[in-house]
Amino acid sequence: MAxxxxxxxxxxxxxxxxxxxxxxxxxxxxxxxxxxxxxFGWLTPVFGGANGANLFHRIFAVAFAAVPLFGLxxxxxxxxxWMKEAATWGKDEIKFMMMFPFDLIGLKVYMPPQDRVNAGxxxxxxxxxxxxxxxxxxxxxxxFAHAFPMWMVRLAYPTxxxxxxxxxxxxxxxxxLGSLHPGSGESFWxxxxxxxxxxxxxxxxxxxWYNETYGDDA
Amino acid sequence: xxxxxxxxxxxKCIGCRGCVVACKQWNQLPAEKTRFxxxxxxVPDLTGNTLTMISFHEYExxxxxxxxxxxxxxxxxxxxxxxxxxxQKAISVNENGAVVRDYDKCIGCQYCAAACPFNVxxxxxxxxxxxxxSLCTERTAEGELPACVKACITGALQYGDRDELLxxxxxxxxxxxxxxxxxxxxxxxxxxxxxxLYVLADEPEKYGFESDPKVSTAIYAWQxxxxxxxxxxxxxxxxxxxxxxxxxxxxxxxxEEAHEGESIxx
Numbered sequence: 001m002a003x004x005x006x007x008x009x010x011x012x013x014x015x016x017x018x019x020x021x022x023x024x025x026x027x028x029x030x031x032x033x034x035x036x037x038x039x040f041g042w043l044t045p046v047f048g049g050a051n052g053a054n055l056f057h058r059i060f061a062v063a064f065a066a067v068p069l070f071g072l073x074x075x076x077x078x079x080x081x082w083m084k085e086a087a088t089w090g091k092d093e094i095k096f097m098m099m100f101p102f103d104l105i106g107l108k109v110y111m112p113p114q115d116r117v118n119a120g121x122x123x124x125x126x127x128x129x130x131x132x133x134x135x136x137x138x139x140x141x142x143x144f145a146h147a148f149p150m151w152m153v154r155l156a157y158p159t160x161x162x163x164x165x166x167x168x169x170x171x172x173x174x175x176x177l178g179s180l181h182p183g184s185g186e187s188f189w190x191x192x193x194x195x196x197x198x199x200x201x202x203x204x205x206x207x208x209w210y211n212e213t214y215g216d217d218a
Numbered sequence: 219x220x221x222x223x224x225x226x227x228x229x230k231c232i233g234c235r236g237c238v239v240a241c242k243q244w245n246q247l248p249a250e251k252t253r254f255x256x257x258x259x260x261v262p263d264l265t266g267n268t269l270t271m272i273s274f275h276e277y278e279x280x281x282x283x284x285x286x287x288x289x290x291x292x293x294x295x296x297x298x299x300x301x302x303x304x305x306q307k308a309i310s311v312n313e314n315g316a317v318v319r320d321y322d323k324c325i326g327c328q329y330c331a332a333a334c335p336f337n338v339x340x341x342x343x344x345x346x347x348x349x350x351x352s353l354c355t356e357r358t359a360e361g362e363l364p365a366c367v368k369a370c371i372t373g374a375l376q377y378g379d380r381d382e383l384l385x386x387x388x389x390x391x392x393x394x395x396x397x398x399x400x401x402x403x404x405x406x407x408x409x410x411x412x413x414x415l416y417v418l419a420d421e422p423e424k425y426g427f428e429s430d431p432k433v434s435t436a437i438y439a440w441q442x443x444x445x446x447x448x449x450x451x452x453x454x455x456x457x458x459x460x461x462x463x464x465x466x467x468x469x470x471x472x473x474e475e476a477h478e479g480e481s482i483x484x
Contacts (some may be wrong), residue, residue, distance in 0.1 A: 035327050037445070038306050050306075050325035051346055104458070106466035145332065151434070153332045157303075158440035162448065169451040176459035182466050 006196040007214050009116065009187065009206075013078055017071050018191055021132075024064040029168060031057040036161070058143065065136045068129075085117055086125035092208070093119035104181075113207035120177070127170055135163035221296070221315030221380040222358065223413030224367050225387055226289050228425065229394055229401075230374035233272050233287045235260065240369035241270045241291075244354065264290060266342025269351045270366055273426050288425040289366070289375070292317060292338045292351040293405060294413035299433040300330035300339060300350075302441050315380065315413050316353035324348055335409040335431040353413070383415050390417045409433060 010018070031053040033040040047053035072079050092112035096119035102109045117125060141148050141156035148156075179188045186201040202210045238260070242249065247267045252260065259274040270291035277284045298317045301309040308323035309330065326346040331339045339350045354364035358377075362368070367375040376383060387403045394401035394417070404416035409431045422429045 035305055035325065035329075041306075054325070054327070104462050104466075106462065106469035108469075145328065150332070150337070151436075154434040154436040157329065157332060158436050158444050161440060161444045165444070165448040165451060169455045172452060172455040172459055176463065180463055 005199040007199050007202050007210070008195050009190045009197045009202065010195040011078070012195065013071055013075060014082075015191060015195055017068055020063060020067040024060045024067075025167070025171065027060045028057060028064060029164065031060070032164060061136075061139055061143075064132070068132070082125060085115060086122040088115065089119070089122070093122065096120070097123075104177075106182075114205065114209070116206050116209035116213075118206065124170065124174060128167065131163050131167040131170075135160055135167065138163065221413055222378065223294055223315065223353070223380050223383065223415065224364065224375050224377040225383040225415045225417065227374045227376070227387075227390060227417040228286075228288045229390070229398075229417060229419050230372045231272075231287065231289065232372055232374075233258065233274070234371065235272050236369040236371060237289060237366035237375060238268075238270055238272060240365040241351070242268070244357070244365035245269060258287075264338065264340050266340045266345070266347075266349050268340075269349060275424060275426055277424065286420065286424045288416065288418070288427075290338075290426070291366075291414070292353070293336050293409070294351075294353055295335075295409055296412065297410040297433075299333040299335060299409075299437060303329040303333040303437060305329065312355055314353070314355070314358060316355050316358070317350075318352045318355045319348070319350065321345070321347050333433065333437045335428075335433050380413055380415070387415050387417050394419055 030040075030043055031047050034043050034047070034050055034053045035057070044050055044053060047056050092114065095112045096114060099109045099111055100120060103111060115122075138156040138159040141152050142160060145153045178184050178191070183201075183205065186197045186205070190197045199210070199214065202214070241247075247269070250261050250265060250268060252262065255262065257274050257276070259272070261268050261271050264271055270289060272287050273290050275286040277286070294315065294317045296315070298309065298311065301311065301317060305327060306323045306325055308320045308325075310318060310320070312318050324347045326341065326348060328339075328341055328348055330348055331337075331341065339348045341347075342349050354362070354366075357364060363377050367377045376386065384403070384406060387406075391401045391403055398419040400420045402418050402422070404418050404422050404427060405412040405414055410433075416425075416427075418425055418427075
């Protein structure tokens with residue numbers, strides 16, 4: 001097939017933030033597991049000992065927080081636009097969520113037309129930032145424990161745990177749905193590649209967005 | 219074996235701090251450089267190098283100065299919260315009931331400091347470990363007294379079986395009640411009971427103790443619910459994803475819409 005028309009789905013800022021968070025999340029997860037349970041003692045040498053893991057955890061925690069904060073300050077309108085996109089819920093979004101479990105296991109169901117981000121991705125657009133914010137705040141309290149009252153420190157530990165566990169739980173879905181799930185290859189390479197997808201794929205998976213944005217010259 | 223500990227009879231303590239020096243000497247801990255704060259208390263708080271201290275509390279009551287002082291160190295809880303939260307299982311209870319740490323296993327995460335209802339464990343920067351009193355486990359194993367007890371010149375510190383010491387403490391409180399009506403035993407039931415017992419002549423707050431110390435609910439939620447059960451959620455979504463990977467392929471999804479989208483494995 002000849003070169004097909006491509007459309008931009010993921011902006012450079014979105015890709016940089018996503019990349020940095022992908023790397024940070026995994027390094028933070030593995031270095032943090034050492035501090036979660038002695039089950040993960042075998043991971044210790046990877047970071048040069050428990051103290052090394054502790055250091056890695058702090059360095060990448062700063063990066064984890066700094067990249068989106070920088071993006072937020074540099075292009076607040078971009079973040080606002082994303083949030084507005086994610087906050088737009090209608091019948092199609094609800095239908096999508098209801099039909100999603102069937103689609104997930106491979107049954108053929110009618111999926112209503114979606115925006116640039118589908119209903120599941122809209123859910124994640126709120127889920128992950130909230131998790132990120134809470135894990136960051138609880139992390140600050142744990143790091144600088146002496147500067148905070150004891151009850152906050154005691155609350156920070158379970159909060160940090162709930163956040164990484166729920167975050168990693170959702171990450172399993174997110175990673176699978178964005179890569180090996182049939183039809184996801186395009187968006188995977190859009191996020192980790194040059195940000196573009198084939199126009200026909202965009203039309204099929206994100207119909208509403210495609211028609212609004214590229215509809216005229218389709 | 220029966221739980222062993224010691225009794226701190228504050229009514230016999232003269233605040234000489236011999237116990238503090240003996241502790242430093244036995245554990246080979248350096249002195250702290252501190253500034254005079256207008257009190258007899260030599261160190262502001264326990265630190266990674268100060269495992270026990272005498273805390274001084276001054277109050278003006280009925281127009282005259284009242285002075286309260288007591289020894290502070292690890293209480294050696296019967297149900298130690300620090301042991302519960304330690305992710306490296308570096309904390310254990312020895313055959314005498316003392317709560318001891320394995321410094322080779324400690325990674326300096328300081329979870330124990332947050333969990334302790336008595337706010338005792340302290341971080342030592344030089345060693346990158348969390349420290350606290352071990353009830354001189356290596357001395358008592360050889361039949362010696364803990365260093366602080368051995369140094370006490372007034373008999374305010376008394377080492378022995380917890381049950382026996384409890385009897386001694388209650389008897390002593392009975393005697394003190396005539397002059398000090400609020401005299402009480404501290405450590406019998408506090409935070410589930412501790413191996414270190416106190417005879418206090420007045421309310422625990424006056425000595426800087428909490429009257430009803432408890433392990434925080436947040437710590438229980440963290441250790442008893444979140445840690446053992448929540449990780450299964452990750453396994454669940456992982457399993458659903460694997461299931462979907464195979465079921466979508468078995469059901470042939472994507473074959474006729476291959477043009478619209480392919481998975482990265484083609």
